[in-house]
């Protein structure tokens with residue numbers, strides 16, 4: 001959908017309020033009052049079947065009576081009248097509808113909601129809502145909502161799925177001193193969704209950064225595409241990240257993938273900066289709306305206090321931006337702006353004696369220096385200095401450096417009222433300032449993270465071409481024809497193999513004699529496993545025997561496995577026993593997938609065995625996954641050093657592993673209509689150049 005289509009809705013030249021009222025207790029009254037109070041300069045048309053005048057404005061009995069054009073219509077009539085009103089609006093040529101009314105999909109009234117959307121689309125109208133507070137814009141002086149006031153002016157736009165929270169955040173812009181240009185309530189997202197607004201706001205000249213409060217996204221891929229394309233920072237706070245269907249998951253991966261992890265991966269891949277909580281959402285919005293991305297890792301901290309300097313240094317490490325000592329020439333110059341007992345290393349400690357001049361001179365020097373990619377200036381209020389003077393010194397230095405807007409800076413003043421006022425002044429002058437050093441560091445680290453993510457997004461993606469989808473579909477069809485929604489290990493390995501995954505050689509034995517013949521063909525030692533669609537957790541059923549060295553062992557194992565399986569589940573449908581090559585020992589990892597309801601096929605990687613069971617040391621990516629991204633997955637788990645080679649052990653074959661992850665991801669994309677969840681667990685990874693082996697495989701199909 002063309003983003004221009006939203007102009008009528010978001011930037012209307014005229015606005016009607018259908019359900020406007022003379023009764024001050026009604027939302028229809030408040031909206032008209034808010035539009036007037038906000039100073040809206042377009043035409044305002046209240047519509048009410050009985051009233052002639054509302055709040056001093058001429059009121060119309062119907063939309064058709066309005067003499068001029070109507071760009072947007074705010075709807076505040078009860079839900080049972082909305083469809084009729086939408087039809088009237090369509091006939092009038094209204095471009096966009098702001099449907100405040102509740103009582104649609106959110107209470108199960110999905111059919112009415114869909115009918116309303118279909119009706120609006122018949123006329124080419126777009127809908128914001130229903131079930132919203134409305135929309136507010138400082139640049140349009142438009143408060144088309146029942147939130148009390150236009151927010152404190154700022155440069156970012158905030159889109160919220162929660163109406164009540166939007167109102168609360170509106171008021172909090174004044175207490176937190178973090179302004180917004182726009183607040184948009186998105187409610188049920190029956191039509192206009194997060195992706196549409198990201199696309200529109202990205203082109204909106206009055207918006208410098210897009211902040212989202214998200215409870216759930218409807219179309220994950222659409223959102224990711226819009227966010228990836230956005231040229232402005234997108235920040236998201238995702239609420240509701242607990243137990244996302246994990247309990248019902250049949251595979252290992254299914255139980256490890258929660259909304260938090262999948263959303264986290266999707267945000268990262270789409271270049272969306274993730275806020276940790278509401279306070280952080282404001283803090284990051286301030287920094288990302290006022291400052292440019294940080295394009296390198298060299299962060300400098302200037303301080304007048306060792307304590308805040310150490311706190312900021314700790315935070316820098318925590319937020320993945322560890323401090324480095326400044327180069328010698330930088331240190332030499334800085335020493336001129338501090339007493340002999342100061343420190344020019346980094347953090348740069350000007351000491352408690354630091355006044356206007358030292359702050360000004362060191363800030364100007366550091367910010368202009370090529371080595372510094374970003375700057376955090378800290379100040380502890382002392383009796384020797386005036387916070388406002390220090391703030392002015394910092395700002396003057398930044399201006400004189402000529403680098404404002406080219407690299408980022410954040411500030412933290414710790415002190416009393418005077419420090420608060422100084423910070424307020426800084427924010428008014430577009431320098432993000434925070435009441436604690438770690439907050440200033442967190443904010444600048446978000447600017448660094450944003451740049452890193454955008455750089456990764458711009459990398460070309462290589463695709464895998466070796467797949468044989470037909471063979472994979474044949475194995476899946478065999479299971480479907482058998483009335484099953486899970487594949488046996490042998491079938492799952494056929495699918496994996498069709499996508500180039502190096503699986504252990506596995507044959508199906510239907511008798512003891514078969515078993516001996518196949519074992520000899522593979523060569524001892526071998527592994528034997530029960531093959532039954534009714535026994536997914538084979539080890540639990542006593543259905544796995546490893547390191548079988550000879551014919552006698554093979555006969556024994558065959559009998560024991562069948563006996564155990566029958567004891568475990570008497571009516572289990574047993575296909576036979578898998579005779580399998582025993583892969584030599586290697587580092588155990590797990591590859592897996594879920595078909596997420598929001599983002600579709602999603603890939604998981606982690607260390608296997610106890611690491612996955614206990615430590616849940618896994619990472620996710622929405623598929624497909626390029627080889628480069630796969631390498632990043634390998635390096636971002638906590639256990640990465642194990643694969644890199646620790647204590648004299650040779651590094652593992654991470655190149656082959658990355659190719660396998662990438663092929664696996666391609667498989668789950670190609671077969672997304674079929675595969676619900678899957679695991680390759682364990683996968684044994686060998687030394688560099690020696691590849692890996694998939695020792696076990698599990699595929700759960702989508703129910704059809």
Ligand code: ACO
Nearest residue numbers: 019021026027047048076077078101102131132133163164
């Ligand atoms: N055209 C024009 N005006 C009409 C029409 C029509 N077709 N039909 C009715 N009206 C008028 C009514 O006559 C009334 O005006 P009046 O006061 O002069 O009589 C006005 O529209 C409103 O209708 P009411 O029946 O009085 O409805 P009321 O104002 O009580 O409720 C509302 C309407 C606010 C839309 C309600 O149904 C609703 O959905 N409330 C929840 C809204 C909400 O909270 N949304 C945000 C959710 S997020 C959050 O929780 C913060």
